[in-house]
Amino acid sequence: MDVKRDPAIPAAGRAGLLERRFRLAEHGTTVRTEVMAGLTTFLTMAYIVFINPSILADAGMPKGAVFVATCLAAALGSMIMALYANYPIALAPGMGLNAYFAYVIVLGLGYTWEAxxxxxxMSxxxxxxxxxxxxxxxxxxxxPRSMRIALTVGIGLFLAIIALKNAGVxxxxxxxxxxxxxxxxxxxxxxxxxxxxxxxxxxxKVRAALLTSILTVTGLSFFFADNVFQGVVSLPPSIAPTLLALDLTGALSGGLFNVVLLLFLVELFDATGTLMGVASRAGLLTEGRMERLDRALMADSAAIFVGSLLGTSSTTAYLESAAGVAExxxxxLTAATVAVLFLACLFIAPLASAVPPYATAPALFYVACLMLRxxxxxxxxDLTEAIPACVTALLMxxxxxIATGxxxxxxxxxxxxLLTGRAxxxxPVVWVIAAVFLFKFVATGSAH
Structure with missing residues (x-):
């Protein structure tokens, strides 16, 4: 029977399709639970559609096109995770990675945003x-675990100084x-x-705290800070300025090896840590379900490709997905719900373009504070663990x-x-990475 033609059973037909696709009963969940979990996850991470265009615009990228690329990268990345790995984990352009892209690679090192x-x-x-x-x-x-901790803390401190500058503090x-x-x-x-x-x-414990703060400060800015209201809803801007604009030749010929290495390391630890942490909370790291973790990592790497082709910095798994898991x-189906909601965001471009940097700075600074924990x-x-971690975090x-740290x-x-007899x-991987960076310092006097 064609369920599309029978008005009595379309809902049941859809539920059956979702059951077969996502194996809801096997995981002890329902369509309603998954959709509500997806909505919760979306509300906790929707701030990225305002923050990411603002940060990448500082690198000279067209804000409207980046807004579209952000929404599409989040939607496509989350949908890949949903359909390929069947994980309740959403993806979007990553915080910290976007700051490294704009303030270090482009503004600091002088590379074009296309490169x-x-x-x-390549990462x-x-x-x-x-x-x-x-x-x-x-x-x-x-x-070592200490260096992974240092990476997170250092990026948090780096985000903090950017946020404080944007806020004027x-x-x-x-x-x-x-x-x-x-x-x-x-x-x-x-x-x-x-x-x-x-x-x-x-x-x-308000779920949409960051989003609420951004929208409230933006609203107040129209009355107290000479901001100009441009509307809320419209057709999406053109993505043409950033679509397929990546410059592989420039990246390969511009001495970006260390940049690619650092992007890769941050993506690797961020994605692996987030995926394993959230999956563990969801009970997905049990016997018989571990193979899906590799699929989730594959989905994460595919999302990086998709994001770079659309025109945004690295897309990665979001720790905010834990909010949906808690629901x-x-x-x-949770990630698929997030994907649909990000697609809906495409039509709020005027509101996104009206959000000033000082409205996103509080959310950015709050994220930085959490990273310090x-x-x-x-x-x-153990000073041989603590000192290198502090050096890493403080120098960023x-x-x-971030690369220098x-x-x-x-x-x-x-x-x-080596000097304490604990070589x-x-x-081996640490010796290799240390040797590469040391050679770079000796040869060029720079970490980049």
């Missing part, structure tokens, strides 16, 4: 290769490099209000370069272990 997109594409290729060959496990196991100073900004500016006051709001809402999400897990009693904001961190780790604790 930077080429570097993102995705590396990710795909190590996943297919099984090298992923070797690399992940070889990098800190400003440049010829005497002290940075100093307190002008707290009488309406935009700075609104940013402070926005941060207190997002922190309070999160403390009260009962157990299958890819990883410091609790650092082995402070103070040199305004990582470079000094790995070199410090290897040298300290056997260092896995």
């Amino acid at each position: 930077a997109l080429g570097a993102v594409f 995705g290729l590396c990710f795909l290769i190590v996943t297919l060959t099984g090298l992923r496990a070797v690399i992940v196991d070889g990098i 800190v400003a440049a100073s010829p005497a002290t490099f940075v100093t307190l900004g002008d707290l009488h500016k309406p935009s700075t006051v609104l940013a402070v209000v926005g941060f207190l709001m997002v922190a309070a809402l999160c403390a009260r 009962g999400g157990r299958t890819g 990883e410091l609790v897990d650092l082995a402070w009693d 904001p103070f040199t305004y370069s 990582v470079s000094f961190g790995f070199i410090t780790y290897a040298v300290l272990k 056997r604790e260092v896995k």
Whole structure:
């Protein structure tokens, strides 16, 4: 019987299709539970459609096209995760990775954003290769936990200084490099209000806290900070300026090897950690379900390709997916729901373009604060672990370069272990990475 022609059973037909596709009964869930979990996940991560275009616009990318690319990359990445891996994990352009793309690769090193997109594409290729060959496990196991913690904390500190600058809370100073900004500016006051709001809402466990803060500060900016209202709904802007704009030749010829390596390492640890953490909470790392983790990693690497082709920085799994899992999400239907909602976001481009940097800064600073909690897990009693981690984390904001922090961190780790007679604790992959960065410093005087 054709369910499309029988008005009495279309809902049952759709439910049967979803059951076969996502195996809902096997996972002890329902369509309603999965859809509500998807909505919860979406609300916790929807801030990216406002923050990502704002950050990449600083790199000279057209904001409207990046907005479309962000929505499409999130939708397609989440749908790939849903259909291929059947995981309740959503994907979108990653925080930290977008800042590295804009403020280090483009503004710091002087590469074009097209070449930077080429570097993102190549990092995705590396990710795909190590996943297919099984090298992923070797690399992940070889990098010490302290350095993984340092990577997260350092990126958090890097995001923090960007957020404070965008908010106007800190400003440049010829005497002290940075100093307190002008707290009488309406935009700075609104940013402070926005941060207190997002922190309070999160403390009260409001799901859409970051999104609420961004929209509230944007709304207030029309009355107190001379922002111009441009409407809410319209047809999406053209994606043509960024679609397939990546410059692989420029990326290959521009000495971007270290950039690709760092992008790859961050994507690898971020994706692996997020996927395993959220999957564990959902009970998906049990016997008989482990093979889906490899599929999830494949989906993540495919999303990096998709994002670079559309015109955005690296797409990755979102830790906010844990919110949906907490609401009962157990299958890819949760991620598919997120994908549909991101597609719907395509029609709010005027609102996205009206969001000023000081409206997204509070959310960015809040995310940075959360990333610092990883410091609790650092082995402070072992200086050969703690010192390299601190070097890594501190040099990222103070040199305004994630690559420099990582470079000094790995070199410090290897040298300290060698000088303290503990060289056997260092896995081969760490020696290789440290040697590459050391050679780069000797040859060029730079980590890039």
